[in-house]
Amino acid sequence: MLAEIKGLNEECGVFGIWGNSSAAQLAYYGLHSLQHRGQEGAGIVVSDGEKLTGIKGEGLVTEVFQQGAIDGLTGKAAVGHVRYATAGGGGYENVQPLLFHSGNGSLALAHNGNLVNANALKHQLESQGSIFQTSSDTEVLAHLIKRSGFPTLKDRVKNALTMLKGAYAFIIMTETEMMVALDPNGLRPLSLGRIGDSYCVASETCAFDITGAEFVRDVEPGELLIINDEGITSEKFTISCGTSVCTMEYVYFSRPDSNIHGINVHSARKRMGMQLAKEAPIEADVVTGVPDSSISSAIGYAEASGIPYEMGLIKNRYVGRTFIQPSQSLREQGVKMKLSPVRGVVEGKRVVMVDDSIVRGTTSKRIVNMLKEAGATEVHVVISSPPIKNPCYYGIDTSTHEELIAGTRSVEEIREIIGADSLTFLSPEGMVDAVGRDDKSENRGHCLACFTGKYPTEIYPDTLHPYEKELVR
Secondary structure: OOHHHHOOOEEEEEEEOOOOHHHHHHHHHHHHHHHOOOOEEEEEEOOOOOOOEEEOOOOOOOOOOOOOOOOHHHOOOOOOEEEEOOOOOOOOOOOOEEEEEEOEEEEEEEEEEEEOOHHHHHHHHHHOOOOOOOOOOOOOOOOHHHHHHOOOOHHHHHHHOOOEEEEEEEEOOOOOEEEEEEEEOOOOOEEEEEOOOOEEEEOOOOOHHHHHOEEEEEEEHHHHHEEEOOEEEEEEEEOOOOOOOOOHHHHHOOOOOOOOOOOOOHHHOOOOOOOOHHHHOOOOOEEEEOOOHHHHHHHHHHHHHHEOOOOOOEEOOOOOOOHHHHHHHHHHHHHHHEEOHHHHHHHEEEEEEEEEEOHHHHHHHHHHHHHHHOOOOOEEEEOOOOOOOOOOOOOOOOOOOOOOOOHOOHHHHHHHHHHHHHHHEEEEEHHHHHHOOOOOOOOOOOEHHHOOOOOOOOOOOOOOOOHHHHHHH
């Protein structure tokens, strides 16, 4: 995917397993399959029943766990994490799982999502004497658990979770048990699997495929799973608010071979492309998709429209991450390094270019320009999601309307900026219908906040960018 250049990144991915002598190795393979969810850091903590030990570092999974590193992690349980920094920024200290030691035992934490009341809770905890070792919102949970007065760890965890607001899929591991929790809105995907007598959990089901796990079910909103040597039990730590899974998981973030709530991501994206062809009929010669996350939608568009699908853009898979820099000028150069047009396919042709989303517009502008430089006579851009007009506070790195090209501009203005001959976005209704979730709630089981501005949770003022605070007033 073009996450590094496009400027739309999910926060992270988690994997946990209990009751397997190859726990660390399985966690490594699980994290490798979740690498697309975070490339800035990775870590694994294992339990041998008596102590927790871990390895973590900045970089890709293969860089952090070079040959022989996993051999030092022995135990029957493991929790792993891949990170893309949004809340708290980067740095080694923020790489997860976070590991805490005390006189009462150890605790490892891995978190996918973002807490919208983390700053308020931090201020409260610091006023009570807590000292934070990281700038990550994840550490808040550890302090809440430690300060809870309940006698059992389970009750302390349940009490602490009720204080959190926002998106979270947590894996909490001690020497003797693993706890798994999903926020009351189910904003982030989280699935339960089984390998023989071992239980595992993962952000995406693609991690089960590589580890040989059998999918059992999705973790429910507001659910707490307790996994130990006795087996697995399930409790509710709060009342479910109904599922509001992030729709961008279907559109962009998840791997196409993953299933989210029983729906295959590739199939959902293909249906989005087919719906686009109905909503945006275009006279053209070829259809091409922006690798990789838009290929499924492009195939669907071509199939429904009858226009041939061609590989008009090639992704260079050997560009190192160090080439991708945050400044806009270098980001634009990064597009050229990552993608190349196929002149023999697009020259002299009217091209339908299918992409999954437009965030800042930089990538779309450069790709349209590349296609025209390669000889395309027309470039019609169709997007398999609605315009992203609003910031996400649940673990995606968009914090202001200003940085979103659709936040302050019309579709026609965006079309002019990116240089396309036409520009069409999929309607919110068309996108939801294409995903096909069988949910009778008002939002049909989706979080559509970045498209509609309707957030499923309260948004706390101290989580807002200063510019956004003015808009709220």
